[in-house]
Amino acid sequence: MKLNRRTFLGTAVAVTGTLSAPMVMGAGHGKPKVVVIGGGAGGATAARYIAKDSEGAIDVTLIEPSREYYTCFFSNLYLGGLREMNSLGHSYGTLASEYGINVLHDWAVGVDRDAKTVTTAGGYTLPYDRLVISPGIDFIDGSVQGWDVSAQNAMPHAYKAGSQTELLRAQIDAMPQGGVFAMVAPPNPYRCPPGPYERVSMVAHRLKQVNPTAKILIADPKEKFSKQALFEEGWNAHYSGMIERIGPDFGGTNVTVDPSAMTVDIDGDVNKVDVCNVIPAMKAGRIAEIAGVTDGNWAPVNAIDLSSKIDPNIHVLGDACAQGDMPKSGFSANSQAKVCAMAVRGALTGSAVFPARFANTCWSLIDTNDGVKVGATYEATDEKIAKVDGFISSTGEDASTRQATYEESVGWYDGITADMFG
CATH class of the missing domain: 3.50.50.60 (FAD/NAD(P)-binding domain)
Incomplete structure (x- = not known):
């Protein structure tokens, strides 16, 4: 199937669609509250799906310092002169206006796991029932x-x-x-x-x-x-x-x-x-370490719902987590976010939760229209997210195949950014 914006979003809906209307599970302080830290492929996707699929039953706050988010994926094409920088920038306006997400442009600087609160550099203290951390990477000094x-x-x-x-x-x-x-x-x-x-x-x-x-x-x-x-x-x-x-x-x-x-x-x-x-050695974004959910570099999580192995009320997504076989990529983070969002929604509202399924594809451009890819599907086991099967482009492919691979990647980019930002 040719991958484009419509087919990417259609697949996403098939995996995470709501089977039944949500029923709020007695949180004594009104609506259950979810705070999401980080507005990239993991965090923005999780925030959108939790808000969308709970149909307003969950109060979602997304903390992200940047008002415009620039994707790391496809940024190499800007370096090559094949894409303009403004094509990589995306705002959070639709998440706020259409999905009712409280988008707070601020830095998360503290997590009190006992009180279940997040503090920000701007002086806010935000309570949560579930916390989703998707801060990307930082560098190892x-x-x-x-x-x-x-x-x-x-x-x-x-x-x-x-x-x-x-x-x-x-x-x-x-x-x-x-x-x-x-x-x-x-x-x-x-x-x-x-x-x-x-x-x-x-x-x-x-x-x-x-x-x-x-x-x-x-x-x-x-x-x-x-x-x-x-x-x-x-x-x-x-x-x-x-x-x-x-x-x-x-x-x-x-x-x-x-x-x-x-x-x-x-x-x-x-x-x-x-x-x-x-490009130095990497570790989970700093807030994961501050929250105390890392092993020193990465945050170990349970495969079934991306919940922290240290604190079940915290979920860690994307580049920051240690989950098993999936590579650290935008596609992986987006895939993990949908599984996490479904699990969080189920835990807080009693709505249906489907078995976790994961996928990843990484496209690369070598020269004009010379695209290659590698990818796999994965399942949740007791130990990790485990690879089920995979694929990779072949050496010696003809020009039309490589061009089709590149065009597929452009369709994916349009699809995943729509999936992230609405």
């Missing part, structure tokens, strides 16, 4: 020697979309002819496994147009990476001689950067570079 967030303007990470993405694009466009773009790739696990390598592809696409003698250097701590054969095939076909990857066998695990000198030291070999994209 010291994971790349010489780099911390204070150096993100000199050496951008651009792994939280928006101003960092625009900065990296400006630095790419300002490179001298024949200059060097370097990437320090992250160790597993991290947000969007194919993301750094799609980024390399899109940077190469841009440089091929405006700076064809430029070089790209990747320092990578991993022995292998997602869709490796597909990316390497594409790099050889489209960007021959431009891209060099240094893996762990050649020093990719021993990297030091100097933002002031713009150098990258790979196992003692010092490289002067013009742009350096440092």
Whole structure:
């Protein structure tokens, strides 16, 4: 079935539709209250489905500091010059006006699990019956020697979309002819496994147009990476001689950067570079740690409903959670959010709850209309979200297949953003 906005949303409704009218389960303080922290693919989706499918029986508050949310997925296409930045931005107005969600643009800075309250930087204290935390990722200090967030303007990470993405694009466009773009790739696990390598592809696409003698250097701590054969095939076909990857066998695990000198030291070999994209090791967004629901880096959850293994009244979604086999992706977060929303709605209103089902697809663009994908379906077990089956694009596919894959990804983008923001 061709994936587009209509089919994506239709599938979503089939999975999570309400079977019966909700009946509020005696919360002594009026409507049950759900607070959702984080307005991305996990949080915005969860807030919308809880509000929509409870038909007003649950009071939903979404806490998100940004008034306009820029998707990290598809931001690499902006770096490649194939998409405008404004096409990645989405507002929360429809969630408020059509679904009755209280959208609070603020930072969540505290969680009192005993009192079941969330405090914000703006001074609000919000009670909850269930709390959904979907804060995305933060970076592990010291994971790349010489780099911390204070150096993100000199050496951008651009792994939280928006101003960092625009900065990296400006630095790419300002490179001298024949200059060097370097990437320090992250160790597993991290947000969007194919993301750094799609980024390399899109940077190469841009440089091929405006700076064809430029070089790209990747320092990578991993022995292998997602869709490796597909990316390497594409790099050889489209960007021959431009891209060099240094893996762990050649020093990719021993990297030091100097933002002031713009150098990258790979196992003692010092490289002067013009742009350096440092993507550090990652962990759950800070508020998950503040809430005390992480194992130090990620938040362990139960597969059946994404509830925290530390506190059953808290659910953790998307990139921040440790759930098993699903990759950390926008599609995964959206899929988990629907399962979570259904479970929360059932717990608070007594409405029907269906067996948990999960899916993920990650698309990547290598060059114009040269799209590839990988994906799988999953089920909830007592131990984890477990992979059931999967698929991946093949090397050597014809141009029409690759173009169809790219067009499918555009349909998915339109569908998931409509699913998130209404």
